[in-house]
Amino acid sequence: MLLGTACGTDADAPAAVEQPRSVAPDTFRHPGVLVGGAQLAAVRRRVAAGEEPWASAYRAMGDSPYADLDYTPHPARIVACASNAGTQACVSEREDAIAAYTHALMWSISGRAAHAEKAVEIMDAWSKTVKEHTRDDADLQTAWSGSSWARAAEIVHAGYPAWGGPEVQRFKWMLRKAYLPAVSAEVADYNGNWELAMTDAAIGMAVFLEDRTVFEESVRRFRARVPAYFYLSSDGALPKPPPGGTIDTADELATYWFGQRTYADGIGQETCRNFMHIGYSLAATAHIAETAWHQGLDLYREEAERIRAALEFHARYQLGETAPKWLCGGKVERTMGPDVEVALNHLEGRMGMKLPQTAKLAASQRPGGTDDLFVAWETLTHASNPTPA
Template sequence: MIATAAALCCLALVPACAPSSPHAGPAADGRPAAFQHPGVVVGAGQLRTARKMVAAGREPWASAFRRMSTSKYAAAGYTPHPSATVACRSNHGTPACVFERDDAIAAYTQALMWSMTGKQAYAREAVRIMDAWSAVMKRHTLNDSDLQAAWTGSTWARAAELVHATYPRWREPAVMRFKWMLRKAYLPDVAAKVPDYNGNWELAMTDAEMSMSVFLEDHTMFDHAVSRFRARVPAYFYLSSDGKLPKPPPGGTIKSPDQLATYWFGQHTYVDGLGQETCRNFMHIGYSLAATAHIAETAWHQGVDLYAQEAKRLGAAMEFHARYQLGAPAPKWLCGGKITRTMGPDLEVAYNHLHNRLHMALPETERLIKKQRPGGTDGLFVAWETLTNADNPGSGKA
């Protein structure tokens, strides 16, 4: 769906621009009555706010924009490296795995540059990258195929959503070919069942499914992503209200106390905010927090409030991990007193909702975010979220 003329002029920086239409409320069955565009992780109101802050030189947006605009992903003449097959084995993927992730982030970066500057050259670059991949891409293979498709599928969808909603020169049949690529080369992987895998997999896969559902305007896909979110998030982040033990992964075989302890990397003591991969490393916890927020934020822009169900759980997880990421010593009961502090720039989206919309006090998270700003990209599926989401509730409400 192409945006209205009013929305187009807003996003193209035309000064005498009318405000965008009001955000649609949730339908009775918890699905959007009509999909809102742009509406994958970032909405039109947030883009307008970010653009104004950058133009005014306000922080942290100005620094975030400088970091993005000087990155390799924003370069003029960026060279994509599309492949028909992307084969990714754990820790030993082909070069195509890195190229695919980089190219998807580059397409999204160029799309954001277009939105921030109004320079059509950036929109053309984003289109050129997406068209290069959709012309040849067929499949993902090997044992990391689901995760690779999730990371890149979510990013491709963000890029395509922003360009399609604001740049009418990206036309058929190129748009349809890109949609076909998402359905054939990404959806089968991200819709796969992986109940006994580490939870960051299914959360990333659900992020991609949710993101693609909005761009493709697919209600069935959207509903499936909502169901997965509601089942997996409570099984990944623990709250004492769950009982003495964490919820088992939905649809899986891990159920007994000993099985759960092994699945939670040897952890036997469960406290509010602990994550299934806390004792693995904080990098994967960060991935899971980011993916969880992406899913909920995209649904929010579509008028469906997934945050409401899990705000307490998400806030507890953020505060718990931010405290230790900032350097608090780990007690013996937590991962044997040894934790790996490797969390990336993963908290902006969730913090923006919980703190700036719901007014939750999250002091540890705030300290960590301010220390990490301006957030860049993790090279996988998180990109430029200080620019788009910092202190930026947006105009829409679920």
């Protein structure tokens, strides 16, 4: 939209000033947090027909403890998560959120109302109880748990009318008061997987809450952090500094990148830390873009080459290729989880890009399960499932 457009022939009239374009949808689409309704319908058809890898992925999900109809939630009033030393409440919260999402998927695919009821039971137990997250890892804890809560709530609320009224409003209040403040915190100089996971949770909650302001802030953070986390040679000789932070010299960036001083297309800020955290960041990046895509905003296309390069770079070393000496001193920690299905599905299935190493890695991990943090059942939901929104 243009404001202040000059009229007539007045040479002194102000030039047109382009205002920031709104990126939030006028109307939110539901279900539309990570998984869309058309995708869920495609999964139902494939599972019913016994097609692979979806049938095996569905069986694996159904055999997991998260899908047990006797699953018991363990809500806590205060979730205190210190760095590397959280309380049992930290583990219980993450597991309960994944269980709620698992039962939501089980209900959507099988049609068994008992699974929807169990998802509601878990979500209601936490919304009645939790008030606060504290200690060092509060922002990351709320990111991991909040992303799963939003996915579960979105699927159930979109199609299970028995969950409504005050229970849904209480759950929305829980997200606003006990989760959104933490995932909106400023963590500029932290390792980038924090802000990407936090943004993943925030955009999911934004869709469920139909909050255009939170959605737009999530998009802003994605656009700032992804280019600062995954390098492309077009960025220049050095990676982009973390947005809003204090790290900007060559030496500071090398320290922040865990000693790495040679930068190649696709390398990430935590590559030389371990591939586990790279996997978290690849997954979160794809989750954010996928949720935005279901809401009519194509963030994938903005960073398609960067995401493709990052996937292919790490996939080949995760698959066993020897790391050269310039990369992390020749030693990489191959600990990536089931983190590539969502991005692979879009770049290869919707955009027609070629990602041979990533496709090989995804096939070797199928059926992908869960990392017990915030990635769950993505072979089932996204493997070769480019169904349009």
